[in-house]
Amino acid sequence: QYEILFCINDESDPSIMLVNRLMEKYPNVDAKVFIGGMKVGVNPKINNMQLGYEAAKYDLFLVSDSGIRMKEDTLLDMVFSMKEDTGLVHQMPFTCDGKGFPAILEKVYFGTAHARIYLSADFFRINCPTGMSALMRKKPLDEVGGIKAFAQYLAEDFFFAKSFTDRGWKLRISSQPAWQNSGHCDIAGFRNRVTRWGKLRFAMVPHTIFFEPLSECFFLGIFVAWSANFLFSWDFFVLYLVHVLVWFLLDWILLCIIQNGSLPFSKGDFVVAWMIRESSALYLYLSALFDPTIRWRSGNYRLKWGGIAEEIKPKL
Numbered sequence: 001q002y003e004i005l006f007c008i009n010d011e012s013d014p015s016i017m018l019v020n021r022l023m024e025k026y027p028n029v030d031a032k033v034f035i036g037g038m039k040v041g042v043n044p045k046i047n048n049m050q051l052g053y054e055a056a057k058y059d060l061f062l063v064s065d066s067g068i069r070m071k072e073d074t075l076l077d078m079v080f081s082m083k084e085d086t087g088l089v090h091q092m093p094f095t096c097d098g099k100g101f102p103a104i105l106e107k108v109y110f111g112t113a114h115a116r117i118y119l120s121a122d123f124f125r126i127n128c129p130t131g132m133s134a135l136m137r138k139k140p141l142d143e144v145g146g147i148k149a150f151a152q153y154l155a156e157d158f159f160f161a162k163s164f165t166d167r168g169w170k171l172r173i174s175s176q177p178a179w180q181n182s183g184h185c186d187i188a189g190f191r192n193r194v195t196r197w198g199k200l201r202f203a204m205v206p207h208t209i210f211f212e213p214l215s216e217c218f219f220l221g222i223f224v225a226w227s228a229n230f231l232f233s234w235d236f237f238v239l240y241l242v243h244v245l246v247w248f249l250l251d252w253i254l255l256c257i258i259q260n261g262s263l264p265f266s267k268g269d270f271v272v273a274w275m276i277r278e279s280s281a282l283y284l285y286l287s288a289l290f291d292p293t294i295r296w297r298s299g300n301y302r303l304k305w306g307g308i309a310e311e312i313k314p315k316l
């Protein structure tokens with residue numbers, strides 16, 4: 001048994017019409033719409049979800065972002081992953097097949113570099129859930145004041161998960177990835193999103209500033225080739241090339257496993273997208289590190305160390 005609570009920020013959003021039509025078409029589905037949200041803090045997503053959260057009547061509560069495509073069995077898959085000791089089930093971000101180079105780049109990013117750190121963080125039991133698709137127990141959330149208790153943070157997802165693990169609950173990844181399916185996809189939006197997430201991670205967990213570059217192929221390769229050269233006198237350049245080639249092949253295998261079907265682009269497209277992704281990593285990392293302003297939809301924010309957010313009001 002489930003209910004669907006649509007939370008829509010803006011009353012002029014054309015999706016309201018679409019949701020109303022769907023509700024007329026499926027009158028037996030228990031659904032409600034909440035428009036405008038309620039200001040409970042800085043985080044605009046929490047403000048938007050607050051009314052829906054107050055109305056939610058079941059023990060489990062799923063946050064599913066506007067761009068996420070749920071397959072018919074996705075909800076079941078997530079609920080089955082919710083064991084007795086689990087507080088939160090999350091999906092690893094991935095993307096639906098889209099048209100154009102930006103969509104290829106996004107798929108390559110989420111299927112290689114992002115998947116790599118997301119899965120290894122989960123393996124080492126590091127708190128890494130993204131909030132785009134997360135199923136949570138409602139009672140433990142209510143005990144700490146509901147979602148509004150997290151509205152002071154921009155990375156509400158990180159603090160949801162932390163609140164569960166601090167009280168002994170486990171986090172689990174469901175077997176299906178989160179199929180992001182936002183209609184429009186461009187390079188500038190991708191860049192802004194990746195750096196925005198980086199800024200959140202760096203402010204909340206500062207040692208990622210040190211560790212993240214070490215999970216990058218080109219950067220780590222320098223140390224690998226240099227140390228092998230130092231220890232065994234192996235040729236630096238040959239070793240660097242072998243390192244990049246092996247990494248590239250492993251990334252291709254990882255991407256194919258996550259896609260779990262045929263990819264919507266050729267191997268040549270993959271080579272180009274992979275090279276661009278890997279070589280822009282340093283630039284994106286430095287932009288995240290040295291420009292502290294976070295731009296998210298229509299708002300501008302600053303984070304203090306630890307993650308508490310402040311909205312920067314535009315100067316009139």
Ligand SMILES: CCCCCCCC/C=C\CCCCCCCC(=O)N[C@@H](CO[C@@H]1OC[C@@H](O)[C@H](O)[C@H]1O)[C@H](O)/C=C/CCCCCCCCCCCCC
Nearest residue numbers: 045117118120121126128130131132155158197200205211
């Ligand atoms: C030798 C190295 C081996 C590698 C070991 C792994 C290294 C792990 C390094 C980092 C892992 C982090 C991976 C997490 C990906 C998180 C994606 C992300 O940035 N999400 C943020 C944004 O999410 C959106 O936020 C707004 C919300 O409304 C949206 O719905 C969200 O989708 C998210 O907020 C941030 C999450 C914080 C992750 C913190 C990770 C801490 C990692 C500690 C690293 C310690 C390294 C130890 C190495 C052994």
Ligand SMILES: O=c1ccn([C@@H]2O[C@H](COP(=O)(O)OP(=O)(O)O)[C@@H](O)[C@H]2O)c(=O)[nH]1
Nearest residue numbers: 009044045048064065066067132193297298
């Ligand atoms: O001002 C905002 C910003 C975001 N969101 C919601 O938060 C979710 C994530 O937004 P976005 O896709 O911009 O975040 P990202 O995944 O890029 O971090 C979406 O469902 C948005 O509708 C919102 O309600 N108000």
